[in-house]
Amino acid sequence: MSTVFVSTWLDAGKPCVQRAWQSYQSGSDLLTACEEGLIAVEQDPAYQAIGLGGLPNADGDQELDAGLMDGTTLKVGAVCAVRGVLPVISLARKVMDETPHVLIAGDQARRFAEQHGFEIRNLHSENSLKKFNDWRLLRREAEVAHLTHDTVTIVGREEPGHVVAACSTSGLAWKLPGRVGDSPIVGAGYYADDEAGAAGATGLGEDIWRHMLSYRAVENMRSGMNAMESCQEAVRRMIRREPRTAEHISVVFGVSNKGDWGAAASKDGFTAWVCIDGLIESHQIPGEKL
Ligand code: SD4
Numbered sequence: 001m002s003t004v005f006v007s008t009w010l011d012a013g014k015p016c017v018q019r020a021w022q023s024y025q026s027g028s029d030l031l032t033a034c035e036e037g038l039i040a041v042e043q044d045p046a047y048q049a050i051g052l053g054g055l056p057n058a059d060g061d062q063e064l065d066a067g068l069m070d071g072t073t074l075k076v077g078a079v080c081a082v083r084g085v086l087p088v089i090s091l092a093r094k095v096m097d098e099t100p101h102v103l104i105a106g107d108q109a110r111r112f113a114e115q116h117g118f119e120i121r122n123l124h125s126e127n128s129l130k131k132f133n134d135w136r137l138l139r140r141e142a143e144v145a146h147l148t149h150d151t152v153t154i155v156g157r158e159e160p161g162h163v164v165a166a167c168s169t170s171g172l173a174w175k176l177p178g179r180v181g182d183s184p185i186v187g188a189g190y191y192a193d194d195e196a197g198a199a200g201a202t203g204l205g206e207d208i209w210r211h212m213l214s215y216r217a218v219e220n221m222r223s224g225m226n227a228m229e230s231c232q233e234a235v236r237r238m239i240r241r242e243p244r245t246a247e248h249i250s251v252v253f254g255v256s257n258k259g260d261w262g263a264a265a266s267k268d269g270f271t272a273w274v275c276i277d278g279l280i281e282s283h284q285i286p287g288e289k290l
Contacts (some may be wrong), residue, residue, distance in 0.1 A: 053125030054170030181205020197256030228262030
C-alpha cells in the first residue's frame with residue numbers, strides 16, 4: 001500500500017502533515033517525520049493550538065504535554081505540565097531516546113530540557129496574551145475551553161507495516177494549573193503497535209483518558225476491524241456507556257498497519273488531514289450516532 005500521515009483539526013492539521021511528508025521525503029524516519037510535523041506547528045504562533053502562542057492555563061502559563069510512540073519497539077517518550085520548552089515534542093523524544101522512562105513531569109521535565117540544551121522561553125504571543133486577558137476579565141469557565149482545539153496529534157504508517165503516533169498540546173485553555181489531560185498518556189492520547197496500527201486522540205482529555213480511546217482503537221484493529229470501524233467502535237462504546245460524553249467533542253483517529261485510515265468523533269466539528277503518498281486532503285468527520 002502506501003505511506004500515510006493523518007493529523008488533527010482544520011487549521012493545524014495541514015501544515016503538520018505537509019511538513020511530515022516533506023521531512024519523510026527528504027530521508028527522515030517515520031517517527032522523526034511526525035516529530036518534524038509537530039515542530040512546524042509548535043513554532044508558528046499563528047496556531048494557538050500548541051507550542052508558541054498556545055492558550056495558557058488559568059494562571060496564564062502554558063503548561064505543555066507531549067508524547068510519542070514507536071510501533072516497532074513499543075518505546076514511548078512523554079512529558080507533562082512542562083513550562084517554557086519549545087519544541088516540547090522533541091523533549092518527549094529525548095525521554096524516549098535517552099532515558100529508560102516513559103513520562104517526566106513539570107519543573108523536573110524543564111530541568112531535563114535545560115540539561116539537554118533546550119532554550120527555556122516565554123511562549124506567549126500577542127494573541128495568546130490578549131485571549132487570556134479577555135478570558136480573565138470575563139471569568140468564563142472551562143465550558144469555553146473545549147472549543148479551542150488545543151492539540152495536534154499525528155499518526156504515520158509506512159511499508160511494510162510500521163506505524164507511529166505523536167501528540168503535542170498546551171491542553172485545555174484556562175485549565176486548572178497542574179491539570180494533565182490525555183495527550184501525554186500512552187493509550188489515551190496516542191498508541192502504536194506494528195502488529196495492529198496506530199491511533200491518536202484530541203478533544204476532552206478527561207473523557208478520552210477514562211475511555212482509553214487510542215488504545216481501544218488499536219486493539220480493535222488487532223481484532224481484525226479496519227481503521228474506520230475501529231475508531232467508530234471506540235467512540236460509540238464511550239457514548240453508549242456514558243451518553244454525556246457526546247456533549248463535548250472527543251475524537252480518535254488512526255491508521256492500520258495495512259495503510260487504511262479512519263476517524264470518529266463524539267459530535268460534529270472535527271476535520272482530519274490525510275496525506276497518502278504525498279496527496280493531501282481534508283475530511284470532515286460527522287459525529288457518531290448510536
Ligand atoms: C486535553 N485533549 O488536554 C487535550 C485538549 C484537546 O483539542 O485535544 N483539545 O484534554
